[in-house]
Amino acid sequence: MAAMRVDRRAALALGGGVLAAGALTAGGIAVRSPYAPPPQLPTGSWDPGPATGTYDLGGHRVEIGRPGGPPSGRFRVLRGGTPVWWARAGVIGAARGTLLWTDRLGHFSDRRRLDRVWADARCETAGVVGGDTLRLTGRFGVRPGEGPDWQLTLLSRGDVLEVDLEVPDADLVLLRSDLAVDEAVHGLGAQATDIDLRGQDVVLAAREQGIGRGKQPLTVLAEKTQGAGGSPTTTYAPMPALVTRGLRGLDWSQDRVAEVDLRDRLEVSVWDARITARWRTAATPRELVRTPHDPIPGWTGTGAILGLQGGSAEVRRKLDALDGAAIAGVWLQDWVGRRSTGFGSRLWWTWQLDRHLYPDWDQLVADLTGRGIRVLSYINPFVVDPGEKPGGVDRDLYHEALRRGFLVGHPAGGPYVLDQDGFSAAMVDLTNPAAYAWFGEVIAAMPQTGGWMADFGESLPFDAVLHEGDPRELHNRWPLLWEQLNAEVRGPDEFVFHRSAWRGSRAAHWAGDQLTSWDAHDGMASALLAMLAGGVSGLPQMHSDAGGYTSLDQPVVQTHRDAELLLRWSEWCVWSPVLRTHESNRPEENAQVWDPQASPAFAQQTRVFRELADYRATVVADDLPAIRHCWVEVPGTAAAERDDQYFFGPSFLVAPVLRPGVTGREVSLPPGRWVLVWTGEEYAGDRVTRVRSLIGQPPVFHRVEDAGAAAISRRIRAL
CATH class of the missing domain: 2.60.40.1180 (Golgi alpha-mannosidase II)
Structure with a gap:
């Protein structure tokens, strides 16, 4: 039997467990988070040996001082007299060991097991090559032959210092830099926590962000009953890039999981035998955070994109209730049909039109198109067995993919079946060229006129069996493979937006699935934080589900939105790239924009949004974050x-x-x-x-x- 798990959207079918956990919490029994940071690695030492001296490499100067000299001069790289990278003690490090993963309910947590750690580095050779490259070689350990060999190469390219550290016998390598006393650190993807990450230990692994993420008692209850609480730094969209208030930036090219320890200094550890990184400098923050990206279609800025569901009659009814609103599109995620679960309203992932729910789809689309309203749909990289779907399907994609070997495999054999709370799903193997092309055809066949939400992308298990490649290498890259597939299918005027991300992303993103609440842990305020952090680390075009997504009806942790929260959330989304609403996972229990209490004010907000259309077009075309x-x-x-x-x-x-x-x-x-x-x-x-x-x-x-x-x-x- 294949292992099973569920995602955030299924994680809080807690039932009676809430009350039991609540009693534990009230009694003072704490639940230890599986995301608790590990002990810090030893700082170690840097013995330059024969490398002592000053090296001019293009626009950079490398100063390597004697062990007995001033601490600030032991290792320092400058550009134009401004420090770019410096360390008073150990500059590099390495280790042998394993990163063990627990995958509960779609929430990946790790445990670091290190067998050997090498923190003391001695340089044995140094040489300048071609006038712009410094190559250092050496060995770890304070005694000859104690640790493995290493090679560190520094290459100056304009305002960029390229760094290449290789330790062939290591499982983990690290680069270390000191930070100035007041040097704040920002970025590392859509981090929905304090913008200054100093003091944090951030594991960069694409994963479900968690439910509560520090909001109590919700987080401890979710962790105790389902392992789904998350932490302040768990995110769908990590990015291996950061910037500092000292106007320097660091990014790296390895896709394997990395840990960025900012508790005392800046330390980047990558679970690889090599790290290739770039230190960048700039005169202003604007220069430092520019990121090329794909364009957003202009029509998205002319009105709201309404998240609607319930079938043709309901879509028409809700639109009629918003008379006078500027509406650019309707996002009909339930075009595939809906199913009910303990978590709320979910979808049939069969990727075929549900004619029972939308019997007059073609007429509905024609009517909306005639009013200048685009129709958007929904898809993710899973397929499901449609055997229990009322009315059946014309094409059974699950068994077709199973028969042709297109699904991600389980180490015990067969497809990797993932439980989604009431139904199971399997992922299409995007490393299989035939499966990749096949699913591209499935996406292209979706009925829509404006684009779609490309959901998920962060769920590849670390022990999966793939057509090609190592899942430990590909887990973080999976969101990018998913994004690339959608980009190849997308038309030039279609809006496709993603939840998960990794380095190299060029698409539009939304800030994930927040609670329908106000708080900064996992509610409205956290969405803003995620968008600000994402913007400075490679995700410049982010927006939010206006109103949030995750609503809970269990005792102790009930979370529903009222009209005030919905309208306050929407009003600042007006001043963003996209104004898009979501009904939530429990539409009947939450205020909606077409309700009489909200519709007049929301309609006014959409008209303000429309007035910003021309200005917005220039903003989203810029490489700076919107x-x-x-x-x-x-x-x-x-x-x-x-x-x-x-x-x-x-x-x-x-x-x-x-x-x-x-x-x-x-x-x-x-x-x-x-x-x-x-x-x-x-x-x-x-x-x-x-x-x-x-x-x-x-x-x-x-x-x-x-x-x-x-x-x-x-x-x-x-x-």
């Missing part, structure tokens, strides 16, 4: 220290309302004169100002001298 931490736009100011406000492009400063029941909030305005969009009032900058905020009007400012932003604001006030 949603920018204030540090990117106004470094060195008090505003740059705030994680609860952002710039949408270069012109608009947005301060979302992130607490319930309030009618205003404080905004840290950068130096200069600023105009409140909703009233035209001017405010002095370089201070913290309290601003009134009605529903639909989060504090949004532009500079007095920004004529283009002023014109947009006048149109908004005239709506």
Whole structure:
């Protein structure tokens, strides 16, 4: 029997376990998180031996001092006199060992087992090659023959220092750098935690982000009953890239799982015998965080994309309730049909139109197209046995894939069957060229006019059997393979958005599955944090499910959204690349944008979104993140220290309302004169100002001298 697991969307069918775990928690019995950071690796030492000296490599200077010399000079790389990489003690390290994975309910957690650790490095040879390359070789250990050989190559290319460390006999290698006292560290993907990651130990593995992620008692209950609590740094979309307030960036090319330890210094450990990395420097944060990406179709900026479901009649009814709204598309995730589970409403992953739910699909699409509304659908890289689906299917993709050997295999034989809470699914093997092409044809055959959500991508088990390649190498790369397949099928005017990501990603992403709550652990505020972190580490075009996704009805942890949360979430999504709603996993228990309490205000928000269409088009075409931490736009100011406000492009400063029941909030305005969009009032900058905020009007400012932003604001006030 193949191993089974479930994903976040199935993880909280907790039942009576909630009350039992609640009693444990109330009694003071803690549940240890499987994501607890391991002990720090020893710092070690750096003995330069014959490498002592100064080396000029193109635009970089490498200073390697004597062991008895000043600590700051033992290893230092500078560009134009500015330190790029330095270490007072050990610069490199290596180890032998194993990374053991536990895969519970789609939530991967790891345990590091090290048999040998080599922290003391001695250099034995040094040589400059071609004027821009320094090659160092040596051995680990303080005594001759104690540890393995290593080779470290430094190559200067303009403002980039390329680093290549190879230790053939190691399972893990690491690079280490000191950090300045006040040098904040940002990035590493869509990290929904503090923007400054110093003090954290971050494991870069694509995985379910968890439920609660520190919000209590939910996290401890989810962990105790289902192993699904997650941690502040578990994410669908990790990225092997970071930037610092010292205007330096580090990224690396290995796909295997890495650990970035920021508890005392900057230490990157990769579970590989080699790490190839790049230190980058820039004069401004804007230069440091630029990332090329694929374009977002212009039509997405002209109105909301509504997440709707329930069949043709329900779609029409809900649209009628939003008369006067600017609607660019409807996202019909249940085009394949719906099934009920303990977690809520789920989908039939058969990837064929459900004619029972949408009997007049062609007419519905024609009607919507006539109104200028695109139709988007949904897909993920799984297939299911359709045997129990009411009405059956015309084509059984699961057994077709099984018969042709197109499914990811289990080490015990057969397909790797993954339990999704009430139904099982298997993944298409994207390393099999025939399976890859076959599933591309399945995606291309989906009925839609505007694009689709390309869900999942982070679920490849570390012990999977693949047509080609090592799953330990491919686990993190799987989201990129999934993205590439969708990109090959996507038409030029279709909008395809993803949840999981890895280095090299060029697609649009959304910030994952948040709780329908306000909190910064796993609710609305966490979505903003994830988008800010993703933006500076290679994911510049992110948006959020307006209103969140995960709703819970169990005792103790009940989580439902009301109209206030829905509208507050939507109002700042107006100032983002995409305004897209989601009904949640329990639509009947949550406020919806077409409800009478919400529809007038939401319709007004969509019209504001439409007024930003031309401006938005320029923002999303830029290589800078669309949603920018204030540090990117106004470094060195008090505003740059705030994680609860952002710039949408270069012109608009947005301060979302992130607490319930309030009618205003404080905004840290950068130096200069600023105009409140909703009233035209001017405010002095370089201070913290309290601003009134009605529903639909989060504090949004532009500079007095920004004529283009002023014109947009006048149109908004005239709506």
